[in-house]
Structure formats: structure tokens, C-alpha cells
Amino acid sequence: MSALILAVPSKGRLMENAQAFFARAGLSLVQGRGGRDYRGTIPELADVEVAYLSAADIATSLAQGSIHIGITGEDLVRESIPDADNRVVMLEGLRFGYANVVVAVPQAWIDVRSMEDLDDVATAFHAKRGQRMRVATKYVNMTRTFFAGHGIADYRIVESLGATEGAPAAGTAELIVDITTTGATLAANGLKVVDDGVMLRSQANLVASTGADWSVKARKAAQLLLDRVAAERRARTMREVRMRFKGADAEMLAEATGRFGVQAPFGGPTSSGMLTLLCPPATLHDFTIFLRERGAETVIVSAPEYVFAQDNPLFDKLISKLA
Amino acid sequence: MTTGTQNGKNGRANALVELYERAGYARVEPAILQPAEIFLELSGEELRRRLFIFTDSTGRELCLRPDITIPVCRAHIAKGGNGSANYCYLGPIFRDRGSRSGEIIQAGIEQLGREDKSAADAECLSLALESTKVFGIDAPAIRMGDVGLFSALVAALKLPPAWQRRLLKDFNRTGTLEADLASLRNKSDPRAAHAGVLAALEGSDPKAARAFVTDILSIAGISAVGGRTPEEIAERFLEQSSRGATSGLAPEAAGVLEKYLRIAGDPDEALAALRALASEAKLDLAQALDAFEQRSGFIAAAGIDVSKIRFATAFGRALDYYSGMVFEIYDPFERVNTRLVAGGRYDNLMSLLGSEAQVPAVGFAAWIAELESAGGAV
Numbered sequence: 282m283s284a285l286i287l288a289v290p291s292k293g294r295l296m297e298n299a300q301a302f303f304a305r306a307g308l309s310l311v312q313g314r315g316g317r318d319y320r321g322t323i324p325e326l327a328d329v330e331v332a333y334l335s336a337a338d339i340a341t342s343l344a345q346g347s348i349h350i351g352i353t354g355e356d357l358v359r360e361s362i363p364d365a366d367n368r369v370v371m372l373e374g375l376r377f378g379y380a381n382v383v384v385a386v387p388q389a390w391i392d393v394r395s396m397e398d399l400d401d402v403a404t405a406f407h408a409k410r411g412q413r414m415r416v417a418t419k420y421v422n423m424t425r426t427f428f429a430g431h432g433i434a435d436y437r438i439v440e441s442l443g444a445t446e447g448a449p450a451a452g453t454a455e456l457i458v459d460i461t462t463t464g465a466t467l468a469a470n471g472l473k474v475v476d477d478g479v480m481l482r483s484q485a486n487l488v489a490s491t492g493a494d495w496s497v498k499a500r501k502a503a504q505l506l507l508d509r510v511a512a513e514r515r516a517r518t519m520r521e522v523r524m525r526f527k528g529a530d531a532e533m534l535a536e537a538t539g540r541f542g543v544q545a546p547f548g549g550p551t552s553s554g555m556l557t558l559l560c561p562p563a564t565l566h567d568f569t570i571f572l573r574e575r576g577a578e579t580v581i582v583s584a585p586e587y588v589f590a591q592d593n594p595l596f597d598k599l600i601s602k603l604a
Numbered sequence: 605m606t607t608g609t610q611n612g613k614n615g616r617a618n619a620l621v622e623l624y625e626r627a628g629y630a631r632v633e634p635a636i637l638q639p640a641e642i643f644l645e646l647s648g649e650e651l652r653r654r655l656f657i658f659t660d661s662t663g664r665e666l667c668l669r670p671d672i673t674i675p676v677c678r679a680h681i682a683k684g685g686n687g688s689a690n691y692c693y694l695g696p697i698f699r700d701r702g703s704r705s706g707e708i709i710q711a712g713i714e715q716l717g718r719e720d721k722s723a724a725d726a727e728c729l730s731l732a733l734e735s736t737k738v739f740g741i742d743a744p745a746i747r748m749g750d751v752g753l754f755s756a757l758v759a760a761l762k763l764p765p766a767w768q769r770r771l772l773k774d775f776n777r778t779g780t781l782e783a784d785l786a787s788l789r790n791k792s793d794p795r796a797a798h799a800g801v802l803a804a805l806e807g808s809d810p811k812a813a814r815a816f817v818t819d820i821l822s823i824a825g826i827s828a829v830g831g832r833t834p835e836e837i838a839e840r841f842l843e844q845s846s847r848g849a850t851s852g853l854a855p856e857a858a859g860v861l862e863k864y865l866r867i868a869g870d871p872d873e874a875l876a877a878l879r880a881l882a883s884e885a886k887l888d889l890a891q892a893l894d895a896f897e898q899r900s901g902f903i904a905a906a907g908i909d910v911s912k913i914r915f916a917t918a919f920g921r922a923l924d925y926y927s928g929m930v931f932e933i934y935d936p937f938e939r940v941n942t943r944l945v946a947g948g949r950y951d952n953l954m955s956l957l958g959s960e961a962q963v964p965a966v967g968f969a970a971w972i973a974e975l976e977s978a979g980g981a982v
Contacts, residue, residue: 387831387832388824388826389826389827389834389837390831390832390837391801391817391820391821391824391826391837392837392840392841392844400770401766401769401770401840402840404769404770404773405766405836405840406831406832406836408769409836411956412645413644413645413648422653424649425649425650425652425653428649429650432773432774432777432780432783432784434648434649434650434773434777435648436648436649437644438649438652449831455831455832471826471827
């Protein structure tokens with residue numbers, strides 16, 4: 282049994298994206314005996330075992346502590362783990378698996394635009410019919426919390442585990458809470474999203490369980506894993522900017538840091554005037570103009586593959602939560 | 605910690621039902637297994653998380669009874685009993701309380717069908733106080749409120765229907781009611797979003813409004829799908845378009861409500877303050893306040909020191925079906941911090957459960973484990 286169990290989604294787009302994510306961090310997931318085995322390894326990291334599970338099972342396994350780290354949607358974490366903030370650590374949003382959990386009502390409800398409208402309609406519905414408005418959803422816990430936050434009391438949840446968006450047309454519910462990416466499925470079913478009814482903007486996350494067996498070996502394995510992930514993230518958010526620029530002094534570097542978010546990982550210019558800086562992509566072009574105005578001749582920009590540093594923010598985040 | 609109370613084994617719990625039986629309440633033992641539907645419909649989602657709920661092989665959702673009042677009332681209706689009846693019970697209810705045991709023993713009474721409400725309220729409170737005496741608690745702290753008074757005030761303020769509904773719904777919800785009052789006082793007009801529609805509807809009759817809504821839907825290519833009819837949508841637009849006429853009153857009404865919700869003291873002090881507020885704000889609350897006064901009289905006649913009751917207008921209980929007096933009884937020495945006995949009037953429940961006749965009702969439940977802890981060993 283390996284020290285650290287890393288769970289990744291076992292099928293579909295989430296699995297492909299998860300593999301691509303680890304590949305960018307220089308880690309390959311090798312599924313034992315081909316695609317049918319639900320266990321695997323990472324050759325670059327000893328002591329790590331890969332478990333292939335459904336995204337929903339990953340969320341519950343994190344809550345139980347039977348896996349250490351997993352990739353799953355924030356929506357599943359929020360829905361299926363009571364007290365999620367204590368039981369798991371959301372280490373990093375992974376920029377895939379985007380989806381919003383929304384409140385959607387029939388388009389015919391032209392008088393309903395806000396949650397406040399919905400509150401009024403729910404109360405009137407209950408008063409008039411003696412029955413509560415029904416909300417079809419699989420996000421039972423999130424819906425309760427969100428509706429309570431908007432003071433809505435006169436409703437009932439009807440649990441729905443598939444084709445939720447069809448519930449109003451089928452007459453099994455008046456409105457729904459469901460996940461949507463483009464809204465096309467909602468529109469096709471004659472539904473619209475309530476203006477302030479976006480409950481969660483979700484994406485796939487790298488999530489750690491606080492309840493898992495964090496042995497010394499497991500921590501070491503997590504440190505190595507997260508070091509690679511952090512190095513890749515740092516590299517992705519920075520461009521390497523190289524030039525010969527003898528006149529660069531501390532004052533100029535300070536100005537560059539303030540205006541462009543530039544970092545000088547190796548300090549000021551070398552004796553021959555070589556200078557390497559890191560700059561966020563968003564301010565890169567303005568920064569190169571700034572450099573040339575100040576006297577830099579040629580500025581070479583490239584995308585680094587990894588930027589390793591002394592600190593390991595993802596691992597620190599995990600450790601501070603385990604303490 | 606509680607002692608090992610089991611249904612029927614504990615002497616003092618049994619003494620309670622004997623007390624109720626001597627007072628003329630017939631002991632009943634309604635089914636533990638209940639259709640979940642009724643509890644969800646009556647108490648809403650707030651309760652669901654505390655319900656032990658499951659599905660039988662035919663797909664019906666069942667639950668372990670989370671309260672005994674509703675099962676008693678259902679059994680009464682099932683027997684065809686629209687007349688009056690007095691019931692008492694002792695047994696377990698089931699609520700998910702996380703790490704604490706979900707099985708809770710309660711004893712209590714339900715008094716159905718008495719029209720002399722003030723006297724019935726006083727008798728109910730009196731029997732609740734007798735209950736704590738059985739456990740050696742002679743002078744418990746009594747907190748009291750009156751949901752019906754709040755309804756009467758909201759009606760007397762003649763606010764638009766949407767506001768009345770909202771205030772009544774939020775009465776028991778701490779924080780939400782304050783937010784309501786703030787927005788009532790200082791309304792950013794929600795009608796702005798629909799200003800064109802509402803202006804077009806101003807002064808039209810329901811039929812015209814319905815036709816208007818149907819037209820809009822058909823122009824937008826929306827086939828009416830789901831839940832509400834065009835009539836209901838039109839009705840809500842009409843309500844909003846008529847809001848303009850009364851919107852000038854809103855800050856004033858918020859002021860009255862805020863003053864009202866600050867009134868507290870013993871019932872006699874509170875009554876004086878309530879009468880003063882009613883006359884200052886020129887509101888006709890005479891009927892509700894006379895009933896209040898009459899009830900205090902009956903409570904005093906039952907030998908209860910009215911000046912020891914802490915009445916607060918803002919006090920309510922978390923269940924939506926209460927409609928009049930509500931009360932909670934506490935350990936005066938705070939050995940136990942939760943209520944020992946709690947109850948109130950629920951005149952609408954029987955109709956909600958399907959009774960054809962309006963059946964006034966009042967009752968309470970006593971929490972045995974808490975009473976034992978507060979009362980100490982015998």
C-alpha cells in the first residue's frame with residue numbers, strides 16, 4: 282500500500298483534463314494493466330498510488346479520508362461534504378470543468394427576475410394553493426443553504442438525479458437548481474436563470490482531505506507532488522524576460538515591480554549586464570516598451586516550463602490546515 | 605447527562621401522562637412511522653435535514669415521526685372527529701441531531717376544538733407548569749409571544765399583499781425580518797425592472813391583465829410551461845402596479861413595526877404599551893388586544909403569577925403552524941439551557957391536514973430528558 286493515494290476522475294473530459302494537468306507538471310499517470318484497472322501509478326513519484334474514481338466518489342472519499350488528494354468539482358465538494366471547510370482543503374482551481382450551479386425558473390414566469398421575486402412567488406404559491414413550490418435538484422444541501430440565505434421558506438426539494446431540467450415541463454417540480462455551462466439545455470427546456478440565482482461558479486479543483494492518514498511518508502509524497510504543481514503554475518503565470526541592460530539599477534527594478542508586477546529572481550544585472558526577470562503575461566508588452574525606453578537593447582521573452590522556488594505554497598496551505 | 609429514559613419505564617414521565625389523564629386528556633399512541641410528505645409540506649425544507657426519512661418498496665417516502673402533534677391531529681381527522689377532543693401522549697420522536705441521540709422522549713397534550721380560546725390557552729399553560737412541578741421545578745421561567753397579534757398588526761397596517769405575506773413568513777426568522785423592515789423603510793423599488801409592464805397594467809381588470817400576459821408570452825414565443833398559470837402571473841403584476849398607491853406609507857409602517865417589535869415585559873405592561881401604540885398609530889387592534897387581556901385574566905385566575913411571565917412581541921417559535929399564543933418554559937437556574945416545555949396555539953393546522961371544519965387547537969410538548977436534567981435526581 283502506497284503512502285499517498287491520489288484520486289483522479291475515471292472517465293470523460295474530466296479525466297482527460299486531469300491527465301493533461303499532471304502532464305504539464307511533468308507527471309505521467311500510468312493505469313495498471315491498461316484502461317480497465319482502477320489503480321495506477323506515477324513513475325516520477327514513488328509512494329503515490331493513483332485511484333480512478335467517479336468525481337462524486339472522489340468528493341465522498343475525501344470527506345471520509347480514504348484518499349489523500351483528489352481532483353473533483355467544487356460543486357460536488359460543497360454539496361456532499363457537510364462542513365467542507367474543515368474536512369477538505371481546496372488547494373487549487375484547475376481552470377477546467379467549469380460549470381455554474383444556478384436557480385432556473387420557467388421562461389413564462391416573466392414577473393420573476395430576482396431571488397426576491399422568487400421569495401414572493403413562493404410565499405404566494407403556498408398561501409394560495411396550500412402546497413409548497415417544488416424545486417427539483419440533486420444539490421439538496423446547497424439549495425437549502427442558498428434559499429435560506431435569501432429568506433425563502435415556502436418551498437420543497439424534490440430530489441432529482443438526472444434530466445433535472447425536464448422536471449418543470451413534466452410537472453414534477455415548478456423550478457430547478459442545476460448545473461449549467463452554456464445555458465443551452467436550460468433554454469431548450471423553456472427555463473431561464475434567475476438574475477442573482479447563481480449559487481456557485483464551480484471548476485475542477487485539486488482537493489486534499491484533512492482526515493486522511495497523513496504519515497511522514499504521505500506528507501513527503503504530497504510535498505513532491507505539490508512542488509511540481511506549484512512550479513508549473515508559477516511558470517504558467519510568468520514570462521521569462523532576458524536582456525543585456527547595464528543601466529538597470531535597484532530604483533528601476535523597484536519601479537518595474539510596482540508598475541508591472543515584475544520579479545527579479547537572480548537580483549540585478551551581472552557584471553556583463555545580463556539581466557533575467559519574470560513578468561506576468563498581462564503586463565508583458567508594456568513592460569518591454571518600458572525597458573527599451575530606459576535603454577535596454579534587445580529583449581528576449583520566452584515561456585518557462587517550470588519555475589521552482591524555495592517556497593511551496595500549495596504544500597504550505599495543506600500543512601497549515603493539517604496542524 | 606440524561607438518565608436512561610425509556611418509554612414507559614420512567615416513573616416521572618409516567619406521572620406526567622397520569623397528570624394529563626386526570627385532567628381529562630385521553631392517552632393516544634399514534635404511529636411512529638409516518639408519511640414524510642405531510643411533515644415536509646407543513647414544515648418545509650428547514651425540517652428535512654433533521655428528519656429520518658426513507659423510501660419503502662412501493663416508493664413511498666416515510667419518516668420516523670419528528671413530532672407528535674401532527675400524528676395526533678391526523679389520527680383525530682382519520683376518525684372523522686371534527687368535534688372537540690383532548691389528547692395526551694408519551695413516547696419518542698426522532699430528529700437528526702448530529703452526534704447526539706436522535707431519539708427524544710416527549711410527553712404532551714393537544715386540545716382540539718375549544719372555541720373559548722382564552723380560557724383554553726390558560727388551561728394549556730397551567731398544565732405545562734404542572735408538568736415542570738412533577739420534576740421538582742416549581743417556579744420556572746416563562747417566555748411568551750403571540751403570533752396572532754403580529755398577523756393582526758400586519759393586517760391593520762393595510763400593507764400591499766406581497767408585503768403582508770413576506771412579513772408573516774419572516775416573523776420567526778431572525779435577521780430576515782430586520783432586513784425586511786430595512787427594505788420596507790428604504791425601498792429601492794423592485795418594480796423598476798418591470799416599469800413598462802406595470803404602467804401598462806395600471807388600473808386594468810384581472811381579465812385584461814391575463815390577456816396582456818398571454819400576449820407577451822406568445823410574442824416571446826414562450827409556450828406556457830410549468831407551475832404557474834398566466835392568471836397567477838397577471839395577478840402578481842396587478843398587485844405590484846397597485847403598490848404605487850400605498851408606497852408612501854411604507855416607512856411609516858416600518859416605524860410602527862419596529863416600535864411593536866421592541867415591546868416586551870410582563871403581559872400587563874406589554875398590553876398597556878400595545879394599546880398606546882395602537883392609538884398613536886391609529887390602528888384598530890381592539891379585538892386582538894381584548895383577547896390578549898382576556899387571556900391574561902384567565903391565566904391569573906388559574907393561579908399563575910402573570911407578572912412573572914416574560915412576554916415579548918418579537919418572540920416566536922420556529923414552526924410555521926402556530927397562529928396565536930406561543931410559549932416556552934425554562935429552568936430558572938439554567939442548569940439546562942434549552943426549553944423544557946414548549947407549545948402554543950395552532951388554529952390552522954387541522955385545516956391544513958384536511959379537516960373540513962376550522963378546529964381551534966392548542967397544545968404543548970414536554971422534553972423529558974431536559975426536565976430530568978433540570979429537576980435533578982428524585
